Amino acid sequence: MTRLTPDTALADLDWVPRNRLTALARLGLVTLGDAVRHYPRRHEDRRRFDRFPEEEMDRPVCLFGVVKTTAVKRIGGWKRMVEMVIEDESAGVLGQPVTCRWFNLPYIQKMIATGDHLVVFGRPKKRGHQIVIDHPEFEVIEEDEISIHMNRIVPVHPAGDGVTARLLRSLIDQALRQTDLALLPGLLGRAGAGVFRAMHFPASFEEIAQARRELVREEFFSIQVVIQSRRAEWRQLSGSAKNVPGVLLDRLWESLPFALTTSQRGVIAEIRADLGASRRMNRLLQGDVGSGKTLVALAAMLLTVEAGWQSALMAPTQILAEQHYLNFRRLLDPLGIRVALRLAGRSENSVPGDFSGVPPEKREAPPPQIIVGTHALLYDSSEFTRLGLVVIDEQHKFGVLQRARLIERGDAPDVLVMTATPIPRTITQTLYGDLETSFLREKPAGRGLIQTAVRPTEKLPDVVDFLRKQIEKGRQAYIVYPLVEESDKLSAKSAMAEFEKWKPLLAPHSVGLIHGRLAPDEKEQVMARFRAGELAALVATTVIEVGVDVPNANIMVVENAERFGLAQLHQLRGRIGRGAHKSFCILLHDPKVEESAVEKLQVLEATSDGFEIAEADLRLRGPGDLIGTAQTGLPPFRLGDLTRDSEVMLEVTSLAARLFDEDPALEKPENAAVKVFLADSRAKLAASAG
Ligand code: ADP
Ligand code: MG
Numbered sequence: 160m161t162r163l164t165p166d167t168a169l170a171d172l173d174w175v176p177r178n179r180l181t182a183l184a185r186l187g188l189v190t191l192g193d194a195v196r197h198y199p200r201r202h203e204d205r206r207r208f209d210r211f212p213e214e215e216m217d218r219p220v221c222l223f224g225v226v227k228t229t230a231v232k233r234i235g236g237w238k239r240m241v242e243m244v245i246e247d248e249s250a251g252v253l254g255q256p257v258t259c260r261w262f263n264l265p266y267i268q269k270m271i272a273t274g275d276h277l278v279v280f281g282r283p284k285k286r287g288h289q290i291v292i293d294h295p296e297f298e299v300i301e302e303d304e305i306s307i308h309m310n311r312i313v314p315v316h317p318a319g320d321g322v323t324a325r326l327l328r329s330l331i332d333q334a335l336r337q338t339d340l341a342l343l344p345g346l347l348g349r350a351g352a353g354v355f356r357a358m359h360f361p362a363s364f365e366e367i368a369q370a371r372r373e374l375v376r377e378e379f380f381s382i383q384v385v386i387q388s389r390r391a392e393w394r395q396l397s398g399s400a401k402n403v404p405g406v407l408l409d410r411l412w413e414s415l416p417f418a419l420t421t422s423q424r425g426v427i428a429e430i431r432a433d434l435g436a437s438r439r440m441n442r443l444l445q446g447d448v449g450s451g452k453t454l455v456a457l458a459a460m461l462l463t464v465e466a467g468w469q470s471a472l473m474a475p476t477q478i479l480a481e482q483h484y485l486n487f488r489r490l491l492d493p494l495g496i497r498v499a500l501r502l503a504g505r506s507e508n509s510v511p512g513d514f515s516g517v518p519p520e521k522r523e524a525p526p527p528q529i530i531v532g533t534h535a536l537l538y539d540s541s542e543f544t545r546l547g548l549v550v551i552d553e554q555h556k557f558g559v560l561q562r563a564r565l566i567e568r569g570d571a572p573d574v575l576v577m578t579a580t581p582i583p584r585t586i587t588q589t590l591y592g593d594l595e596t597s598f599l600r601e602k603p604a605g606r607g608l609i610q611t612a613v614r615p616t617e618k619l620p621d622v623v624d625f626l627r628k629q630i631e632k633g634r635q636a637y638i639v640y641p642l643v644e645e646s647d648k649l650s651a652k653s654a655m656a657e658f659e660k661w662k663p664l665l666a667p668h669s670v671g672l673i674h675g676r677l678a679p680d681e682k683e684q685v686m687a688r689f690r691a692g693e694l695a696a697l698v699a700t701t702v703i704e705v706g707v708d709v710p711n712a713n714i715m716v717v718e719n720a721e722r723f724g725l726a727q728l729h730q731l732r733g734r735i736g737r738g739a740h741k742s743f744c745i746l747l748h749d750p751k752v753e754e755s756a757v758e759k760l761q762v763l764e765a766t767s768d769g770f771e772i773a774e775a776d777l778r779l780r781g782p783g784d785l786i787g788t789a790q791t792g793l794p795p796f797r798l799g800d801l802t803r804d805s806e807v808m809l810e811v812t813s814l815a816a817r818l819f820d821e822d823p824a825l826e827k828p829e830n831a832a833v834k835v836f837l838a839d840s841r842a843k844l845a846a847s848a849g
Contacts, residue, residue, distance in 0.1 A: 162339035165192030174333060182321030183330075192343055194334035195355050197327065198374070198798055199314035202367060205278065206310055211247045213255050215285040223300075224248065226275045227256060231268055241267045245277055257283065258291045276300045280315075298325050307332050307360065312367075314359050331359055346377050346836055372807065375799040379808050381840040383592065383815035388837055390441075390593035391819035398439035398571045401466035401547065405431075408461050410494055415454075422599045423451055427458045429597050430575065434462050434548075440573035443591045446599030447769040448579045448733025455599070456550045457487065459575050464496060464528045468547025471530045471572075477502050477679045478686055478707060479552065484531045486708075491529070499527035502679060550575045579730065579769075586801060592812055609736040609767060610743050613720070613760045615750040622716060622745055623664050626696070629714055629743075630668050635689065636696040636714035637734055641722040657718070658698045668695035675700060701731065710738030720746035721756045725776040728760075729769055778802065 168190055169175045169183060188194050209220040224245035232240045241261040247254045259279060261267045271277065281295030300309055307313070307328055316327040340352035347354055350373075357370035412419065419427070426444060433440035446452045460470035474480040484500040488509050491498055498509040508524055526544050549572045576594060587596065614622070626636055638661060640654050658672040671694035673685045688694050690709050697712075715735050720728060728746065735742040746760050762775050801808060818833065819825075825834040 163191060163337050165190060165195065165338050165340075165343045167191045167338075169194065169330075172337075175330065176326075179322060179326065182319060186317070186319045186322060188330075191334045191338045194331050195338055195340065195343065196797070197316055197331060198358055200317050201315050202361065202364070203278070203280065203313045203315055204364075205308075205313045208278075211250065211255050211257055212283040212290055214283075215290075216283050219280055219282045222247070222257065222279045224257070224277060224279065226271055226273050226277055229268055229271055229273060231265060234262070238263055239265050241265065243271055245279060255290060258286075258289050259295050259297070260291055260293050262294070264294075271297075271299065276302075296324070298323075312361050312364065335359060344836075344839055346380065346832065347373065348832070371798060375796075375804050375807050376811055378796055378799045379804070379811040380815060381836065381843070383808075383811050384818075384833065384837045385840050385844055386592040387812075387815040387819045388825075388841075390816075391823040393439060393441050393593060395823065396439050396571055397437050398573055399466075399468075399547065400437045401434040401463055401468065401573075403462055403465040405462060405465070407465045407494060407496070408458055411457070411461060411490060414490065414493060417603065419454065420451060420599075420601050420603055422446075422601045423455055426455050426597045426599060430455070430459045431462060433595075434459065434466075434573055439571055440548075440575065441594050442575050443587075443594040443596045444575060444577045444599065445587075445596065446577070446579065447602065448730060449737055450579075450599040450602050452552075452577045452579070452599060453483065453486065456552065456575060456577060457490065459548060459550065459573075460529055461496075463548040463573070466547065468545050468572075469526070469528055469530065469543055470548040470550065471532070471543065471546060472550040472552060474531065474533055474552045477533055478682055480531050480533050481683050481686070482708060483552070487529060487531065496529060497525060497527045498529045498531065501530055501532035503533065504679060546572045548573045548575065550577065552577050579733065592816075608741050609732060610741065611732065611746065611764045611767075612743070613746045613748065613757060613764055616718070616747045617750060619747065622747070625743075625745075626714060626716070627665065627668075630665065630695045633692075633711075634714060634740060635692065635694070635709065635712040636716065637712060637731075638696055638698045639715065639717045639731055640698070640700055641717075641719050654698055654700050661696065661698055665696055670694065671697045673697060673699045701727070707734050708737060709734070711740075713738060713740045713742040715742075715744045716747065717745070718747050719749060720760055721748045721752045725759065725762055725772050726769075728763055729767075729772045732763070732767075 169188065170180055172191075175183075183189070186197070188197055203221050205221075205223070208223040211222060211224070212220055222245070225248050227244045227246050229241065229243045232242055234240045239262075241264060243259045244256050245259065246256045257279070259281075276299070278298045278300060279292065279295045280297070281292035283290050283292050285291075296315070298308070308325065314328060314331070315324045316331065318324045318327060335356055340355055341349045343351055343355075345351065354370045354373045357366040358374060361367045361370065430440070430442065433442060444452060444455060446455075456472060460472065463470045472480075472483060474483055480500065480502060484498065484507070487498050492509060500507045508527055530543070551574070576591070629636065638657070640657055654672060654674045658670065662670050671685045671689055673682055677685070685694070685697070686707070689697050689712070692711060713735050715732060717723070717728065717731060723731070732744045735744060744763075746763065748757060748760060759775075762772060766772060799807070818830070821827075822830050825831075825837065
């Protein structure tokens with residue numbers, strides 16, 4: 160039999176039902192290759208089914224039985240319930256039947272008839288004397304079933320509207336038989352045929368595990384070749400060596416009321432060595448909230464300026480850009496350094512230029528030496544006449560690809576990326592495998608302690624009392640609400656409602672409101688008033704999450720804290736504990752929330768170590784939530800899981816790194832396949848980033 164290529168369209172195959180093509184496409188299945196890469200969600204052992212349960216269980220069971228009765232029952236109003244009783248034929252009269260129930264899915268009844276044989280999968284519960292399974296997965300088995308659906312380990316694929324798991328199973332079985340699997344794009348080549356068969360229709364569970372591992376390796380490798388190729392390219396670019404005595408630095412340090420921490424000094428030395436070398440710097444600085452990253456950035460910028468180059472700092476939000484700008488001006492105006500602020504709708508220069516005696520047509524301000532801004536900088540770069548350094552603050556808010564875009568500039572600037580989200584090692588390797596890494600491990604001394612308390616919302620009155628007392632002592636507070644990224648509109652609305660609630664509670668002290676829907680200058684005004692101490696409390700959405708620095712604010716109340724991830728709460732909490740006063744973080748949760756959610760929050764009561772929290776978060780939620788795809792610019796993995804498969808990721812990373820060490824441009828003939836794979840992976844990554 161001649162086999163078909165993987166890019167053969169399903170629409171061109173007469174055995175694929177016409178009326179299912181659209182539904183298949185909705186699942187991403189357009190070609191044979193797509194079908195082969197549509198991996199099962201789980202496998203079911205249909206060689207030996209579970210016994211019909213007699214008690215409630217905490218895990219799902221897989222049963223094979225015959226349908227005794229089906230009925231539709233009314234359950235109040237217009238609601239209907241389909242109820243079906245199945246029995247184990249082999250158990251005879253003593254067997255305990257199981258009742259399956261579906262609520263408000265009346266069409267289910269049409270799919271099942273008395274006497275049908277059925278495979279059912281779901282978790283049994285006890286209701287009165289009955290054992291019931293609500294909304295089980297089920298599949299009707301034909302009389303003379305031998306084939307792929309019975310008496311073996313059976314794949315259950317992600318199904319969709321109009322496409323059942325059963326239909327997919329047949330389709331994928333056919334696709335595996337008809338496709339020349341050695342031609343599938345990817346790295347598995349000839350070996351691939353066996354891997355794909357084992358993944359879908361394994362002879363044993365060990366086979367699945369092995370096949371999965373192969374596929375995860377390939378999947379991770381497709382990310383790592385891209386990252387490591389970038390690193391290889393980067394290494395070949397030469398930048399400019401910026402060796403300076405550091406006069407500006409010395410003057411800055413003299414003007415500070417405190418000494419640098421040992422960590423800060425160490426990292427600045429690393430950066431200084433990078434800047435002084437002719438190779439371009441490409442460095443990631445990880446430091447917990449409040450560890451003093453800004454000064455490190457400033458040091459790098461000053462060294463660059465002293466060498467006669469411009470430096471740019473990109474911040475993820477306008478508030479942050481504004482804050483950095485003000486902070487830099489305070490520190491740099493005395494040194495006579497020209498700083499500029501560039502936001503989407505606004506720009507400002509610290510030195511407008513001295514126009515006395517200059518004819519109007521020649522009135523040009525001298526170019527700024529340091530430029531602070533938001534993403535807008537990415538697009539409008541005309542201003543950089545001689546860009547020597549780009550600092551990207553709070554990198555986790557930028558996509559990997561955006562970063563690439565800014566730094567692929569002609570003048571080959573050095574790059575320093577800073578992040579406050581402590582990142583577990585696997586993820587660092589995945590997302591930042593192309594960067595050298597520095598850590599700020601210690602925090603400046605003399606920081607106020609933060610005490611964290613997890614409480615149910617009913618305690619709000621006590622919290623208000625406490626807040627009022629602190630405010631009367633001159634302190635300030637943040638009151639934070641969740642619901643942000645998904646719907647700005649919704650969160651703005653709830654923040655506004657909460658604002659109205661808090662005003663009388665804290666009167667006569669004044670309360671401010673800040674959320675993502677405010678115009679940039681409105682946001683800045685509110686922040687300015689808060690910073691100046693005119694507002695005692697600030698009701699906010701997570702726009703204040705990153706970087707905001709108001710040392711006098713020592714209280715944070717987070718409502719519905721259970722809706723945030725731990726890493727995000729840790730970020731938020733980093734807004735306080737910045738001054739000398741003791742700080743308090745009160746995490747209020749919905750009293751109805753599960754015990755486990757409360758326990759999760761209590762991790763924050765127990766530790767303030769960002770790395771510990773990040774690892775806990777990764778364990779509890781998985782990497783998808785920790786670093787959303789939108790933020791990373793990475794497509795979601797189909798099979799791989801950075802928690803479960805972290806070993807594989809580390810292995811693949813060093814494999815890819817070695818590959819590029821030996822053959823940076825993949826020119827050796829034996830690397831030809833990898834080169835094609837790289838091009839393909841790059842295209843996919845770019846497509847997924849939109
Ligand atoms: P982050 O690492 O979260 O960006 P910042 O750079 O905003 O932290 O620093 C937080 C605060 O700590 C700022 O007010 C900053 O001036 C102060 N700070 C930085 N370094 C030191 C130090 N060595 N000693 C005391 N305070 C410091
Ligand atoms: Mg910061």
